[in-house]
Amino acid sequence: MSGSVSGSVIVAALRSPIGTAGHGLAGVDAATLAAPVLRAVADAVAVGGVTGRIDEVVLGNCMGPGGDVARVAALAGGLGIEVPALTVDRQCGSGLAALEVGAGLVAAGAGLVLAGGVESASTAPWRMWPPVEGETPRRYQRAPFAPTGFDDPDMGLAADLLAEESGVTRERQDAYAARSHRLAWAARERGGYDAEIVPVAGLVHDERPRPGLSEDRLARLPATFRPGGTVTAGNSCGISDGAAVVAMVPAGVQAAAGLPGLRVLATASAGVAPERPGRGMVPAVREALARAGLTLDDLDAIELNEAFAGQVLACCDELGLDPDRVCPDGGALALGHPWGASGAVLAVRLFTRLVREGRGRRGLAAIAVGGGQGVAMVVEAVA
Template sequence: MGRFSAGPQPPGAPWGAPARGASAASHTRPSLCPDELRWAPVQGESAGPPAPAALGALPIALAFPSVLGSFNGALSTVPVHDLGSTVIREVLKRANVDPKEVSEVIFGHVLTAGCGQNPVRQASVGAGIPYSVPAWSCQMICGSGLKAVCLAAQAIGVGDSRIVVAGGMENMSKAPHLVRLRTGVRLGEAALTDSILCDGLTDAFHNYHMGITAENVAKKWQVSREDQDRLAALSQDRTEKAQKAGHFDKEIVPVFVSSRKGVTEVKTDEFPRPGSTLEAMSKLKPYFLTDGTGTVTPANASGINDGAAAVVLMKKSEAENRGLTPLAHIVSWSQAGVEPSIMGTGPIPAIKQAVAKAGWSLEDVDIFEINEAFAAVSVAIVKELGLNPEKVNTEGGAIALGHPLGASGCRILVTLLHTMERKGCQRGVAALCIGGGMGIAMCVQRG
């Protein structure tokens, strides 16, 4: 099993940019669960869950599948709830959990327009989970998939749930254009609104695209065009090597897509561009600022993608009774807010707070998975936190793999867990920036 890739793709529009014949990636990945949550209050941070002593036995990560595809690519015709059902069904199978035993399903999902009533409930039922089990979505833009895992851990920790399926899903290819006709059009034309841009990729406070926020970060943190292209080329190279080495195989859940020609199995990533070079990237023109000051291009930004991810969480005692070996446990998580115009820096305070809650230092962390919404953002975060670049996104990031909004948080977690397992790492951090000026981070530990 592996991620979606129908082969090399032409350069696509940057993350959230109006597509210019761009290809993007579809993701359907599952993620992780906690065993121990150490919660120490941090000044100025939003309230977190009570201390572990009050929570008792806490959740453990058990299993996690995933699938990936491109914008208007192989997964474009698959309803988002079917992508969700695919990973939910597989993650339960891997964890050997009967659908009837699930307490609730919590998924991140951002672009819900036109998807029908409660798409996560549709995904849950489609995966064979009975009507008696509640299912619901959370919306925190790019952080939704990881926030869903946090919410699941809280539900189990306080005793509201016993077994929870958490994750995220998104089909950006099927996101509709909208027209306001509630009271009719008395004169002139009715404009169409792209729901991807309106609901996912345009800052509500400054009314400009996420790409402009990346330009703001590049300017404030003095991240050059060359720095961005170099990181983007490294991301593509790392992903290409990881694919060839079969590192993603355990993460992938194939998706079967029906068409006039029959059923096709999609099991390889579509979005990565093997053979990408710094020289080729340097020839692309800036996409968002065209006045000669721009640095963000289609090559050094993530894409518009489809996909899903899921994980099973349960109490430690529950896992022990089932004879399940925990994959990892959540030590802490944190969320933070920043000025929306530099939203990409949200992971900086979020990571600091999560690591502090865990009782770690940044040097204690073996590996980081930090979402590559834009190369400018990734470079700034590494620079500001003083991280070793060799510890960050070692298998490549969203610039190569893609960024399906509601699913990315869980996808990041899945990749982190598998990488930790393969490399024998003990401590890891997953983090994402969030549109509107926020960040979310989670500390996990194996053993």
């Protein structure tokens, strides 16, 4: 996205619990899942002293029914018929891309934007290719990420190949996955997620984190995507349902209301070869940091979407980033990966760490995208 976004401030950030597909949120469609989170964020900024209408709702979504999920969710959340809404699809990066769009709208003059993402893998409609010459319609699991002439591997296979090419061993992947579950369970037990979660359909906690998921247990799992591979069900994220939303306002509105928040210093989107989509966050991170005039050493909190342990570790190695700095309260390997929402979940996690808990000043959120893209955002806590 072109143009400055540095006048945009996130002043509220909430999410639903993340449910494992087919379980706690299985009966909640995408719009119904996003609606209470939108409502809660709108109420939070109103209580905080931000008045006036919501100028736009922007939600990322990948696999919903269409029909502008953001608009349906805004109406279901009681935000008012006068509030316009836009649905963004950058696949796994949709939630963070929605924040990028929202920050740009605020920088262009909007007074209050709600931005985030939602995914209900459980209720995603079945899609069919139309029949050809009398054949039976064929169901497809995903649309093509690249046109004919480009390799377009499934994300798991691509992550496995990236790990191999980057020299990331199975042992490192299992150790990192075990770490994610250990940290996420510890955060859940101490109430580290409580302030950011809006209960939905009776679910109050993330479903996926597992206590005691050791490296030894993970080592017993077979390769999932190719014989002799290193990516398994245990060191991959889970297919999940969830929603996350932030409120963005101009810096002047934030200062007048006296609300602490996260100033958006810079955003960036980038492209890489479609056959290795997991690398997409690397150039996006580099560009966002360059636009912000910062380096990784200047950051206090780093949230990368953990789609696959091997993919995250390969990106960390390429960036020269110590993986122990990433997702200190666990990430998508433990929490799950609700595709269209995951990028926004990263921003909510930064808000909790830097604003609610005051553990540092500057942070980074980044996510890789099917088809070979990446999205990154750099933020700074402000009083």
